[in-house]
Amino acid sequence: MALIVLLGRILLAAVFALAGLSKLAAFSSTREGVAEFGVPAAIARPFAVILIAAELAVASSLVPSATAWYGAIGAVALLAIFSVAIAANLARNRRPSCNCFGQLHAAPIGWPTFARNLALLAIAGTLVADPRDTTSSLFAWMRSLRTDELIALAIAVAFLALLAAIAALLLAVLRQQGRLLLRFEALERYLGITEVAEPPPVGLAPGLPAPAFSLPDLSGETIALEHLLAAKKPALLVFTNPSCGPCQALLPEIARWQRDFRDELAVALVSEGSPEANREKVAQLGVGRVLLQRDREVADAYEAWGTPAAVAVAPDGRVASSLAQGGDAIRQLVRAMRAGELPLLAGAEPPAVAVGEPAPDLTFETLGGEALALSNLRGEPTLLLFWNQACGFCQRMLPELRAWEANANVGAPRVLIVSTSAAAEHGAMNLRSTIVLDAASRAAQAFGAQGTPMGILLDREGRVASDVVAGAQAVLALANRADASSGNGRVTATVG
Secondary structure (H helix, E strand, O other): OHHHHHHHHHHHHHHHHHHHHHHHHOHHHHHHHHHHOOOOHHHHHHHHHHHHHHHHHHHHHHOOOOOHHHHHHHHHHHHHHHHHHHHHHHHOOOOOEEOOOOOOOOEEOOHHHHHHHHHHHHHHHHHHHOOOHHHOOHHHHHHOOOHHHHHHHHHHHHHHHHHHHHHHHHHHHHHHHHHHHHHHHHHHHHHOOOOOOOOOOOOOOOOOEOOOOEEEEOOOOEEEHHHHOOOOOOEEEEEOOOOOHHHHHHHHHHHHHHHHOOOOOEEEEEEOOOHHHHHHHHOOOOOOOEEEOOOOHHHHHOOOOOOOEEEEEOOOOEEOOOOEEOHHHHHHHHHHHHHOOOHHHHOOOOOOOOOOOEOOOOEEEEOOOOEEEHHHHOOOOEEEEEEOOOOHHHHHHHHHHHHHHHOOOOOOOEEEEEEOOOHHHHOOOOOOOEEEEOOOOHHHHHHOOOOOOEEEEEOOOOEEOEOOEEOHHHHHHHHOOOOOOOOOOOEOOOOO
């Protein structure tokens, strides 16, 4: 038993020393790996330093017999913590890279990683269980061997060293061969000698209905998929995590896409974690429209098992692309969306009524039973607010709408509420704005509004002065604009 424990000490010491030194040699990767495991980025660097120091301390403590038992306790603690972290990430379908115990280079974790940690944990637990066995000295054991046993031991050690040298040489040759093969493949692609097979598509198949969702943003307002598609533009859903290093590297570009391509794409982040954790990551970068999942329910619905990943959704609510995984693939997807290279987006319908065009002259019935035509409202800007009394988003907007009526700016547009509900359902709204009935949703179809609450602004001459917008904040942003009165400006507002 003493010999088994002694060999276990040697194995653990070698594993911890290798893990600590490999992490130290690639410290930047270690820091990124620590962040991917869920450690806040602000403390990822000191945490990585502490982790390396702890591993090297355990390794050095396992060698002398006087400190071996304490080193074994440290090994149990580190292995237990790391096993829990690995299991938690794997359970959430996350596979961060790490220089885990027994690995020379960082690689994505998997269940074999977890099993290896449990095996090492069992060895360390054996050392802790019987302190007497950990006091066995390697040198005392060697002194107890006969001459022939020492010779056999020396031959075995030399043989193992030779095997290790051969394995290292083979690994170096294979890596060199791999680099040569990659260069040959690149040369063949350049010369057109061979075609490289495309990787199999992942995620939902293009053409399927995009899974619907309603998620809160960082301000607490609930945004649904139909709101993102309200302006008849394709949506780009980017699945992220505040503890994901590659996600953080992509955030500045996402902020630029939201700013520069807002007339072409509706870019939204679908993230995990708390509002505080996400707000800390995006506040300084100007990233907007961050939607928070409770766990990973939306990502799972879109079969996005890792982060960062992205998918395009067509204006008609269908999945328009396979899942793009990783920063480079997401950049290529954005380029393809803008260039019209996705088949489901190439023939995307333009908005029902374009900005600057005359609004269709529809006639509605007021709550009092009178007829009201849109052409009768010319002379001042008008905000059409598409409404349904059974819509929870509308009910949450109602107090804000009352407050706006009480404090409307000079020159603000009047509001015409176009409701699909029955006349009797509007008695408790207590609004000064005119309410008209449109049970067949003729106005919503004419202006391209796909849900409620949504809004569109008409100028004083009856022309369309804005895109269709969705959500309380975007609608009220239109209501607070007074520059549509001239009929010459285009007003745009975004959700979130």
